[in-house]
Amino acid sequence: MTIEIQSLTLAYDENLILSDCNLRLTEGEILVILGPSGCGKTTLLRAIAGFVKPDFGSIQLNGRSLDNLQPEERNIGMLLQRPVLFPHKDVLGNILFAYRKKKDRKMKEVNEIMQDMGIYEMRNQAIETLSGGEAQRVVLARALLTNPELLLLDEPLSSLDLNVRRQLASEIRATLKSKNIAAIHVTHDHEEAEIIGDRIIHWSELHLLESE
């Protein structure tokens, strides 16, 4: 078991967004959750990452409770719809942010991940010169360098052209599989879900899944 979510419930004021959600991922599993706009996908991922506190329920990651941990203590990586990068640093400068301390930097690892993600040749380029797909590759490389126990993917491909989206979806899958990293990917795109996921569920199934 990688992650186990039990009875997760969250309301914004009177609006119940997450209602008794249950979810389990096996080791290295890639789960895709399909759901329409506004159903609560981002809210679920933010709750898992620790950016918003649920009203009820518990989350365990590899046997340890996340309930009282800050986001930076959870060892979870997250990719958003729009890549978040430092505009005044180049590609390499952004990737090095994976390391909190300079002395922890392992350049062999950095170079390998840049090769894997096909961005090695761009390492000295300014962020503004990258395409949307290239920018997501940089974000993914940076996230992977932190050795996350779980990766959360919040529609990171939705603003890309169809061909780029397909290509990057299959590369993300291959990369996660080669590193045996579990992931939860949310999207409303069926084709993307088929390419990336080991298992696909619909949003409405979240509160139906047995907690036992």
Ligand SMILES: Nc1ncnc2c1ncn2[C@@H]1O[C@H](COP(=O)(O)OP(=O)(O)OP(=O)(O)O)[C@@H](O)[C@H]1O
């Ligand atoms: N901080 C907040 N305060 C109040 N309501 C919020 C907040 N964040 C989101 N909501 C509401 O919660 C609901 C779910 O939002 P959320 O962003 O999780 O949906 P989503 O499935 O990610 O949508 P999309 O597919 O458009 O990204 C929406 O009705 C949204 O307006």
Ligand SMILES: [Mg+2]
């Ligand atoms: Mg969203």
